[in-house]
Amino acid sequence: MGLASRPDARTVSYEPQGNEGWVATRLDFLVNWGRANSLWPMPFGTACCAIEFMATAASRFDLARFGMERMSFSPRQADVLICAGRVPFKLAPIIRRIWQQMPQPKWCISMGACASTGGMFDNYAVVQGIDTIIPVDVYVPGCPPRPEGLIYGIRMLQEKVLNERRMDNRLRDEMSPDPSSQLYISPAAIDELGEPFGNSVHQTRSAP
Amino acid sequence: MTGKFETVSAGSALPANDAPVTPHGIPHRGGAVNPAAAALGASFPGAIVRTEVVWGETTIIVVPGRILEVMQWLHDDPDQRYDFLSDVTAVEYRDLDRPVEVVWHLRSLPFRRFLRIKAQLPRNAPLQVPSVWSIWKSADWIERECYDMFGIRFVGHPDLRRILMWEQYKEGYPLRKDFPLRGRFSRSEQLRQALVQNPEAKYSMEELSIADAFEDLPEDMRRRIGSGERTGE
């Protein structure tokens, strides 16, 4: 599955930089190339997706060829948080704290349907998408995603990293949650993201 | 370090040529009754409400107040020897007229038998049953989970607190039928309540008292915790 020249590949595109000098763009390239090809993942593996993540890191699919074989279980040394699996509400402050402990530059991959949107767990216990808690860069759909799917997501993240510009000084901003509620997006947005839609509205009916 | 253990075999109380087989053609109702039913009826008159055999499994409904002595007898009696507590759970029916049932699944390994004991709790009274932790240690966490999900108090349990939800969970008891599938609060409210928990920074009283850890905290943290503030990042 060629990742490079797909007609529908959406790459992150930026305005052409007229004012940046040649040295700055070369420096950008060097830094980004180094970062993208040696992302140290922090596997926040909770459930089934963690098993597929482990399979991706194992011999058949081998994350080492992307420079990601060094799993960093300490967030202080990690670059990318891969949230693999469903996140219940009890785990929400943990993932928030882990994210805040990671130093910049950091990215987040939400692996699987449950991490992206709550997946098939539209109930009282599961967070409907970790993007309500931490900012996510790449979403990888699947339940669980095949290792090739996860690798595609990692390649998308690498493209995103390669296209970063140092003069964009908003890239490395930390999120600032509201001190009293600890939410970093508005409650109305969270409610809207977590709403059931389509067929889901019938799935909360217990009686026949 | 102990020496080698003697092997304990399931089915040790049965004759050696009694190899079990996969059951086929089990009737919906009726069939062989577990001998515990007759023995219980003889030893504990008045404790047994009803005995049913559904899909080959014997269910004995016991008066809630007599559960502990019945369980103790089932564990100790040499003809019963129900030494393995498989599960403790509860069932609440959609029909509001039916009581909430607490269900115990017992196995006798020496006799290779399975038995289900139930206690029916009327809905208009507080839900509580005796704990069987004193008989089977496996009841520890299983009863805590039943309390967490249904709100049934197990009297005599050493440490009955929530196990799956966090201890200050306010929405209620999730597996009750009046608890909606998606919870009682809005998603943002659920997330807000979860995020302010900060369980890692919070240790239970038992844990903090263990290591006298309060002394080791820095001065300003001691002041803030002493005034009831939850620590942030």
Add this chain to the structure above:
Amino acid sequence: MASGTRTIEVELSTTGLDAHGKPQRRPLVTNDGGSAFEIGAPDSMEPELSGDHMLINIGPQHPATHGVLRLVLELDGETVVRCIPHIGYLHCGFEKIGEYRQYNQIIPWTDREDYLNSIGNNVAFALGAERLFGIEITERCIVLRVIAAELSRIISHLVWLGTTCIDIGAFTPFLWAFQERENVYNLLESWVGARLTTSATRVGGMAADIPAGWMDGLRQFIRTFPVTVDEIDRMLTRNAIWVGRTIGLGVMSPEEAINWGLSGPMLRASGVAYDVRKDFPYLEYETYDFDVPIGTNGDVYDRFLVRMEELRQSVRILQQAADRLPEGPVNIDDPRIILPPKSKATSEMESMIHHFKQVMEGPRPPAGEAYVAVESPKGEKGYYMVSDGTSKPVRWRIRPPSFVNLAAIPKMVEGHLLSDVIAINASIDIVMGEIDR
């Protein structure tokens, strides 16, 4: 947004300082109305302070806790004095959802709760539902389900092996184990279309029959897999480091093991010969010729030996099942329970009505209850289903073997060193998805 002030009375859990200047804490819980009440402190909470003990928190995010498990340890130097586990970080409301889904719709949930034993869980649930419906499945389905269950046991034990080796320090067997898992994943993917979350069974049969040439793949696996098991065995079983790190740890005597409700390899390593396949058989396991390994010391090393031998015995069962697979239909012939083939559902009226009823309402069992237990790789896995005659169960209870096995960890780690805690935790073979559901 309302303005003005409100006074709210809240019950505080700190009531000032006691005589020693330490905060007095009362454990409070809230009832459904939101009002707090105090629960009495159990006697066991009296602190025993003999010297300076350290309080260490492991998890919930930790590479070696096999999921989101939090262990709080009281350490005297490196020795564990007390261990308090906290679970619930992966509680996703499976049992609640089961009350809102038809029986066939619950099958994808069984994949995800013990995600290492997905197809084994599918088989267990289907057996439970068929008991509740009063259905006898076909001969071919019985043998296919045995094949599925044993493949599932193999892949679960391989994950356990790989992750335990990493925890104790040996990295290579992880790669060997996962490479073998890929071979099984290829087989499962060609059968049901998915590697991990298979949803392979249906009430009354299977989602699909095996494709042509599948049995050749299975026989190839049966031929090559024991070579890898031997390789891992050669590397670990008589390795001084491995033996030194696993012998004598986490001992449970047979009586304790039974009383604590342990099951599976944990129980058998302690010397109790109880295997659900032998003692309460299902799927005609009594007709297969296989042994159940029993340990005698009840320590981590014995659990390792028991699981390694179970891998070999599973291959034996697979060989016999592959030889005896009968021809015939995989699903039962009841149009009210099994979906008709699409070609008939789109052309014949009666089949279309059956299809409609099954999809919109779902097959309805008679009112009753059933508890079916199988021998999952972790232990006695049971599904207890209560039906009131409707198409959705009134109660779906999962009896989780890892949950009950993990409850014994405070007893097993007392007196051991911190690094032993990791080895003992690994030897229980827990899956947090099953523990927390």
